[in-house]
Amino acid sequence: MHKNLSFPAAGMVIDGVVRGRALTIDERTAIAAAVNVVLYRCQLERTAGKMKAAARTRQKVTALASSGEGLDLGALSDTVLQVCCALGCGAFPRATPRWWMKRRTGGTWEDLCQSDDAANDYFRDKLRMSPHVFCEIAETLSPYLQWRVTFYRVPLQPDHIVVYALYRWASGETYDSGTCSFGIRRASGITAVRDVTAALLAAYLDKISWPTGVQKAVVLRAFADKGFPNCHGCIDCTHIYVDKPANANGEDYCDRKRRFCVQAQVVVDMNLRVLDVFVGYPGSVHDMGMLHLSSLWERVESGQLFTGPHVMLPFGVRTNGYLLGDNGYPQSEWIVVPYGGLAQHPTEARFDNKQKTARGAVERAFGRLKGMWRLFLRTHKCNMDTLPQQFIAVCILHNILIDAGIPFDDNLLWEVGPDGVRCRVDLGMHAPLRPVCMESSTGDSLILRDALAERMGAQ
Template identity: 30%
Template sequence: MQESLLLFLYLLMQRRASPQWEMAGRGDDLQRTAWLRQYYTQRQKRLMTLLIARRRRSSCYFHPRAWPSFRHPDWWERVVLKDFQPRDWLEKFRMSKETFFYVCNQLRPKLSHQSAHPHPVLPLEKRVAVALWHLATNVEYQTISPLFGVGPTTVQNCVKEVSYAVVLLLKPLYLRLPSEQELENMVRIFSARWGFPHCIGALDSLHVPIHAPMHLGADYCNSQGWHSVLTQATVDGLGQFWDVCAGFPGSMENSALLESSRLWALAREGRLFPTPPKHFMGRTQKYVLLGDASYPLQDWILKPYSEDGTLTPQQLQFNYRLKRAHSVIENSFLRLKARWQYLLKCDSCSLDLLPTVIVACCILHNVCEAHDCPFNDEWLEVIEPAEFPKPCRPVPMSMDDSSAEEVRELMCKYFESYGEG
């Protein structure tokens, strides 16, 4: 046994001494050396990136000398402001360059504050750009961070700061209760575009997907089994929002949210419609909003008849006309989510901030629509209805206002008399 082992060792030494073995060994050593060099180079880059990220401040202040060597702090000034074409502005910020700077000027009273901090403040336009880029693309903070040469926490702070400024300064201009004259204009637009008379808006809800909150998972789990924050919105005949109530748990029913909203309070107090009510079909009648089966029937909220096979031709015609007109808010929600893809899945926003961000997105939607910013239909491709099916639970008939049935009958007579409008 020992002699065999010695013989084996001798033969092995002889083989290693041969020129072929020596060349093969050298090849392995070179390959191993190249692999190790590549590994340690990549490891050093990762460590340097982490070191720089830790040194960045968690605010809108920055250190001009702390950028990674492969990024330039003047990318915003050197590339975006000088080289971006109209299509680039629309794709990355969802608005034209002119509208972008209009928004910046409107937000200046809130965002142009000076600080005694020893480090320079990010320019106002750059902060707005960071926020809009994130709201439009919903990419992670870590992805936007090196692009603009700021830390991930700075991206988060920009989104928060800009959202609050949009709600504070742009909401009075673009998301407010219409005046009596504006209500009359809305009635004319709804009648002309959608063929539904005496109507000032369509009412519906939007569920924004979120991660299950700790200790509150049951409250935010909706009837379809996924977690969401519930928003109630009303749009005019052009698809622009004029009332938004955001931030409610996804388990809440539309009818309960309605009764908790400012819209309900204003209607109950008689401050939502002109006084006295306008005439319609020979009688005084409040303006109406259009809802779906998840809302209670009121003398100012109309919904379709339950299609149980017993409806008259007039009632079927009413359902068709209402559903066609109600589609204006369904289209608005689609455009809202496609333009501001942040609303497709809010993974990086606290429950305290999310209502403000949702309202800010609705306001920015109105800004884009009012300024005729083009809408790219390709943005709709990211929306997958099957991924988050909309919760829509019909309310029991006991919640309907029995006197409101007369209003639906009045509308049926109108459609029967005037036909297809």
């Protein structure tokens, strides 16, 4: 069709015969103006600032009308064909939604679009980040959040989808009542969380990775300053409280406080960044059981994790790397735990104090992560199949905000209880009732802790 249709100066060619007459300047100007209006109407629908887009449209149409005499007729014909084909195949969105489609309410999203001086504080309160960081995340995730055809509601734009997911994680609202204060329906909210979770895992999965290069040097230096040379991080578990899972044995998900929960094992550095996360097993699983089930155990045992140069310690001990843990783990060649006990030698007491101080990074990391993303701080109804992916997604957001320098408000770790008393929130970190049996610890693992304690005493 495109090859057989043309607009020469003498008229239109049909079946090899020139018919009709040449287009006048007024007719060409009218066609070009119509094409221009269609194009800019589409742009107007895609632009959040409708007033600015409308102004640009009027300027373009006015400029086009004043310069219509210089239009090339052949180029105009090609443009008309391209626009007609694009409209025919549905490449452009409709200028207005179908009459039976419900328009979405604005609510908090309209407030987030404000451009006054309060916008930064409003974004931090609702989404835990600045407008600049949000725009970067939304732009990165947009290719993964394509519009979906719907016959009953106007499709959500990518930035709206990101906002709804972030707001749910930050506020902890569960849509149990069908709607929430954000002005989003339950179905749309669940879909937004699912889509944004998948997009974050696809676009930002490298945000959770074992440090290498310059980042590794920074991590090792921070722990060395605390008295632990060649230490790569702190390890611990936290409980994510949930409603009783359907179609599952409730006893498996009960912790020792008789609350339904899921275990999450996390490794962090001194800057509170998440280096490794493993989540999904029932709350009844012991910390040591989580470690044996995780890929972290496989990588360490196969020699893939601690591959850097070794460090010499007293007693001729060499170490390629290790983690700091609590007494929920046995002392090993790559997990260093406190001595514990009541009657301690001064060297042991000094070591335990320093080890506790350094290991406090993991508790501060859980405080920041759960304090900001409060859905994982409280008991909530969730899909057990997608919960692990959601927790990994908020760990990714946790690292993004740390890298962006977003501060944390310590007031998020305090709340007023039912009795009216202000207290710290429960981070789901349970101290072990008693140390893990040390029978499995080898002589090399025990001497590593002694060598570190001796080094601290010598300094």
